Amino acid sequence: MFTIDDLADRLGGYLPSDEIQQVKRAFYYAEQAHDGQRRRSGEPYVTHPLAVANILANMHMDHQSLMSAMLHDVIEDTGVSKEALAEQFGKPVAELVDGVSKLTQITFEDKAVAQAENFQKMVLAMSRDIRVIIVKLADRLHNMRTLGALRPEKKRRIARETLEIYARIASRLGINTIRVELEDLSFQALHPMRAERIKRAVSSARGHRRSAIRQIQNALQQSLDDEQLSGTVIGRQKHLLSIYKKMRDQRKPFAEIMDVFGFRIITEDVDSCYRILGVVHNLYKPVPGRFKDYIAIPKANGYQSLHTTLFGSGGMPIEVQIRTREMEAMANNGIAAHWLYKAGQTDHPIAEGSHARAREWVKGLLEMQRHAGDSLEFIEHVKNDLFPDDIYVFTPRGDIMELPQGATVIDFAYAVHTDIGNNCIACRIDRHLAPLSTRLESGQTLEIITAPGAKPNLAWLNFVVTAKARSAIRHALKHQQHTEAVQLGRRMLNKALSEFETSLEELPEHVLPQVLDDLSLKQEDSLLEAIGLGTRVAYVVARHLVDALHGDKADDSPRSLQPHGPIVISGAEGMVIKFARCCHPLPGDPVIGHLSVGKGIVVHRTECRNLDELKSDPDKLLALEWSADIDEDFPVALRLEIESRRGLVAELASLVTDADANIERIGIEERDVRLSIVHLTLAVHNRVHLARIIKRIRNLPQVGKITRVGN
Incomplete structure (x- = not known):
C-alpha cells in the first residue's frame, strides 16, 4: 500500500x-x-x-x-x-x-x-x-x-461526464497523460465489452508485429546515428478510445487501424527536429499532404511537434512525431509543465506560453459565462469550445489566429474582439470581398470591415460555430431587444399619458418611484421594457401614474383603454416591432398593432383574417399609422396564374428587377399541362411601388390572375 x-x-x-x-x-x-x-x-x-x-x-x-x-x-x-x-x-x-x-x-x-x-x-x-x-x-x-465499487448506472453517468467535460479540459490544457487515461477509463465504463475485445486484439496484434516494429525502429535509429544526430526513437501506442473512434468514424476494421506503425523521436533542440525530418524523409518516402508543422504554429494548448506519415516497406504507413525533450514534457503535462520548470526555479518559454494561453482560455470562459442566459446554455457553449479540429488563419498584421474546423468570418471577428464581431459589416479574405458566412480555410488572411452603428444579425446564429461568437451574439441581441423595448415603451406610455395632458418628463420626481414600488419593479427601464414587450398595458400604467400624482383623486369617468391618436411606425424599430407574415403589411396599407407578450408589437393589415380571434382582447390592440419618411423594403407575397412557357420565369424576374424590387423567394407548382401557379415573395418600398410592379406583370399576355396573398 x-x-x-x-x-x-x-x-x-x-x-x-x-x-x-x-x-x-x-x-x-x-x-x-x-x-x-x-x-x-x-x-x-x-x-x-x-x-x-x-x-x-x-x-x-x-x-x-x-x-x-x-x-x-x-x-x-x-x-x-x-x-x-x-x-x-x-x-x-x-x-x-x-x-x-x-x-x-x-x-x-x-x-x-x-x-x-x-x-x-x-x-x-x-x-x-x-x-x-x-x-x-x-x-x-x-x-x-476506483469506479468499480459504484452501481452500473452511476458508473456510466460519471464516465459520460468525464468524457464530455474533464477529458476535454485536460486536452485543452495539453495534459495528455491525464486525458488519455480519462478517455480509456471512461470508454471501459461506458462500453466494457467493446473495450475488453479491443484490448485483447491490441495485445495480440502487438505480439505479431513486434519484429516489424523493432526493424523500423532500428532503421530510424541507425539513420540518425549515421548523420550524427542526437535522438531517441520510441514506439508509440494507440489508446483504446482512439482505436474505437477510428474504427467507428472511418468504418475500418481493426486490422487496418493497427496496420499503422507509430514512432516518436525525441531530440535536443528545434534545429535537430528539422534535420531529423530530412533524414526520415530520405529513408522512407513521405505521404503527400500528411505533414504538419506544430512547432512553427503550436496548437492552442501549447502542443508542439512535427508530424509526418511515411510509406514503409511494402507500402505500410509509418506515423512519426519529432519533438524536443521540452516539447515532450509539454505534450504530456501541458500547463502543468509551467510548474515543472518553476520547481527548478527556471522559467521556460514553452511552459510560460502554455500558462498564458490557459489563462486566456479561462478568461474566455468567464466572458461566455457572463453572456450565457443560464448554466445549461453555458455548459453547451463550453462543450462546443473544448474539442475543435483546428484551422489557422492570419490577421492583416500577420498574427496567427486558431479557430475550429468550419469556422466562419463572424467567428474570426469575435475571436479578435467582441466589439469587432458586434460591429462587423463585411470582410476581405486574401484581399477579396467575401460574405460573412464564408467557411474559413487554413492559411487565409482576413481583414474585417466594421461600422460604428452596425449590430449583430439573428441569422448569424445559423452559421457560427465558436462558443464565444454564439454567446456574444445572443448577449448583444438580448441587449438590443431590451434597448428597443425601452424606447418603444417610452413612446407608448407618453402617448397614453398625453390623454391626461401630461408626460413622463412632466411628472414630479416622487411619482414614478412610488408606482415602481407598487408594481414591485426596481427601475424605470424595467417598466418601460414590460410595456414595449406587451407584458403591461400602457394605458393602465399611465392611469396608475396619474392616480399617484393626484392621490387617487383622478377623474374616474370611463375612458377607452386606447390613448388618443395612433402610434407612428417606420419599420426601422428593430426587434420589438414585427410585421405579421400572415398578411405582409406595406406602407400605405391601413394597419393595426397587436401587443404580443414577450415580442412587442406585431403589425397586421386591418383586413387580416387573423385579427378576428385577436379582437377578443381589445386592450392588446393599438392604432398605428405609417411614418411619412420610410426608407426600408418590406416583403409581400403574390400568387400568379400563368400559361406555361419556356423562359417566362426569367422574363418575370427581369420585369421585377427593372421595377427596382428584389425577388426574395420564388416557387412554381403545376396545376395542369397548360397552367402553372407561381408564388412570388418580393421586397418592395410601399403599396404604390407594389401596384406599379403588378401593372408591369399584367402586361405579359401569359399572366392571368394576380392575387396578393394575405387578404
Whole structure:
C-alpha cells in the first residue's frame, strides 16, 4: 500500500525539504479530519487524497497544489472551515481547497442543471487560480480508477461526464497523460465489452508485429546515428478510445487501424527536429499532404511537434512525431509543465506560453459565462469550445489566429474582439470581398470591415460555430431587444399619458418611484421594457401614474383603454416591432398593432383574417399609422396564374428587377399541362411601388390572375 513516506521520497527529487514537510503536515491533518470515514471500496478515506497527491507528484506540481490535494475534501466532508485551513496552511492553500472541494450539491429538479451549476462555480475558481483545475483533474482521475465499487448506472453517468467535460479540459490544457487515461477509463465504463475485445486484439496484434516494429525502429535509429544526430526513437501506442473512434468514424476494421506503425523521436533542440525530418524523409518516402508543422504554429494548448506519415516497406504507413525533450514534457503535462520548470526555479518559454494561453482560455470562459442566459446554455457553449479540429488563419498584421474546423468570418471577428464581431459589416479574405458566412480555410488572411452603428444579425446564429461568437451574439441581441423595448415603451406610455395632458418628463420626481414600488419593479427601464414587450398595458400604467400624482383623486369617468391618436411606425424599430407574415403589411396599407407578450408589437393589415380571434382582447390592440419618411423594403407575397412557357420565369424576374424590387423567394407548382401557379415573395418600398410592379406583370399576355396573398 502506498504511504505518505513513499510520496515524500518521490518529492525529494524536485522539492526542498521544508516544502515536503508542509505536504506531510497537510496529510496528517487530512488523516485526522477523515478519521473513521471509508470509501465505497472499504479503504480508509485518506487513501484517496494521498493518491490524488501522488498523481500531481508525477507531474512535478508545486507543494501548495499537493497540500490542496491532501485537503480537497476536508471542507465538505468534515467540520473544518475554510478559515481554519487558512489559519493552518495559509490563504493560497485554503483558496485552492475551496475551489477544488466537491462543490456543494444544490437541490435542482434536473441533475444536468446541478452539474452545469457546479461547473460554472469551478470556472470561477479556475479564474482565480488555474491550479484548481489541475488538482480537480487528478481528483477525477483517481475517482475513475476506483469506479468499480459504484452501481452500473452511476458508473456510466460519471464516465459520460468525464468524457464530455474533464477529458476535454485536460486536452485543452495539453495534459495528455491525464486525458488519455480519462478517455480509456471512461470508454471501459461506458462500453466494457467493446473495450475488453479491443484490448485483447491490441495485445495480440502487438505480439505479431513486434519484429516489424523493432526493424523500423532500428532503421530510424541507425539513420540518425549515421548523420550524427542526437535522438531517441520510441514506439508509440494507440489508446483504446482512439482505436474505437477510428474504427467507428472511418468504418475500418481493426486490422487496418493497427496496420499503422507509430514512432516518436525525441531530440535536443528545434534545429535537430528539422534535420531529423530530412533524414526520415530520405529513408522512407513521405505521404503527400500528411505533414504538419506544430512547432512553427503550436496548437492552442501549447502542443508542439512535427508530424509526418511515411510509406514503409511494402507500402505500410509509418506515423512519426519529432519533438524536443521540452516539447515532450509539454505534450504530456501541458500547463502543468509551467510548474515543472518553476520547481527548478527556471522559467521556460514553452511552459510560460502554455500558462498564458490557459489563462486566456479561462478568461474566455468567464466572458461566455457572463453572456450565457443560464448554466445549461453555458455548459453547451463550453462543450462546443473544448474539442475543435483546428484551422489557422492570419490577421492583416500577420498574427496567427486558431479557430475550429468550419469556422466562419463572424467567428474570426469575435475571436479578435467582441466589439469587432458586434460591429462587423463585411470582410476581405486574401484581399477579396467575401460574405460573412464564408467557411474559413487554413492559411487565409482576413481583414474585417466594421461600422460604428452596425449590430449583430439573428441569422448569424445559423452559421457560427465558436462558443464565444454564439454567446456574444445572443448577449448583444438580448441587449438590443431590451434597448428597443425601452424606447418603444417610452413612446407608448407618453402617448397614453398625453390623454391626461401630461408626460413622463412632466411628472414630479416622487411619482414614478412610488408606482415602481407598487408594481414591485426596481427601475424605470424595467417598466418601460414590460410595456414595449406587451407584458403591461400602457394605458393602465399611465392611469396608475396619474392616480399617484393626484392621490387617487383622478377623474374616474370611463375612458377607452386606447390613448388618443395612433402610434407612428417606420419599420426601422428593430426587434420589438414585427410585421405579421400572415398578411405582409406595406406602407400605405391601413394597419393595426397587436401587443404580443414577450415580442412587442406585431403589425397586421386591418383586413387580416387573423385579427378576428385577436379582437377578443381589445386592450392588446393599438392604432398605428405609417411614418411619412420610410426608407426600408418590406416583403409581400403574390400568387400568379400563368400559361406555361419556356423562359417566362426569367422574363418575370427581369420585369421585377427593372421595377427596382428584389425577388426574395420564388416557387412554381403545376396545376395542369397548360397552367402553372407561381408564388412570388418580393421586397418592395410601399403599396404604390407594389401596384406599379403588378401593372408591369399584367402586361405579359401569359399572366392571368394576380392575387396578393394575405387578404
